[in-house]
Amino acid sequence: MARNSERTKPPGALARNLPGYLFLLPWFIGFFGLTLGPALVSLYLSFTDYNLLQAPHFVGIDNYARIAGGDDKFISSMRVTLFYVVCSVPLKLAFALIVALLLNRGIRGLTVYRAIFYLPSLLGSSVAIAVLWRQIFDGDGVVNTLLWYVGIEGPSWISNPDYSLYTLIVLAIWQFGSPMIIFLAGLRQIPTDMYEAASLDGASKTRIFFKITLPLLTPVIFFNAVVQTIDAFKAFTPAYVISSGTGGPIDSTLFYTLYLYQEAFGFFRMGYAAALAWILVIIIAIFTAFSFLSARYWVHYDD
Helix, strand or coil, X not given: CHHHXXXXXCCCHHHHHHHHHHHHHHHHHHHHHHHHHHHHHHHHHCCEECCCCCCCXXXXXXHHHHHHCCCHHHXXXXXXXXXXXXXXXXXXXXXXXXXXXXXXXXXXXXXXXXXXXXXXXXXXXXXXXXXXXXXXXXXXXXXXXXXXXXXXXXXXXXXXXXXXXXXXXXXXXXXXXXXXXXXXXXXXXXXXXXXXXXXXXXXXXHHHHHHHHHHHHHHXXXXXXXXXXXXXXXXXXXXXXXXXXXCCCCCCCCCHHXXXXXXXXXXXXXXXXXXXXXXXXXXXXXXXXXXXXXXXXXXXXXX
């Protein structure tokens, strides 16, 4: 009997969970090999002088001291990036919300319109769209051609530092499809009986929007704001293609990520580029933490 009980003894926790660990193995390999590992190596390189040709030379906090000491390019790229984030994200979300409100009225062909509006978000980060945008806003591009037909001589939008960054902001706003879909899903979750009760009480459409729709939509607004702001901080391809990798004219399109790329693959200052990358991580982390701390004051949930 003792031998039989030993044979029928239930397997240990490791044996029971072994199939699950095996299924998770590809994720563990990807996380440690492609995410956590490179991140830790990048953190180490940020304290070194490394140019890909020689072994890393430890220099302590020299790279960070150079950033804090007033690197002109760092200040310029940060100014451009912050301006891009502050302008593009609110306008993009506002435009996405307006279109979502229009589509939420139950118009015919909703799936077709939804697919059309979402398409730019799928193609927005591609090089082809950036090249197309450059052709549209070039000196002899589509925009100036249309202006010429109405008797207006348009500027060279891309080569003029007064307008070049705004073309990238317009491109970001044009990619409103992703937050629009999320807004539309959020609008569909608002109970219709609340609108009916407000209408019976004589509330105007404006009052209904600000007292019912907007408060109940704040969790979706919060999510979209965080995601779109992080994406805006990481924007790279449009600025690289439109400025041919220079960030010009006069650093007017020098995004932070583009400056990081120039330091890493233009001047092979990998250690300094790694420090710039970790500064960006800290900036995004601070913004995200501030967003979650402030959410308690303006984000309204069902409870």
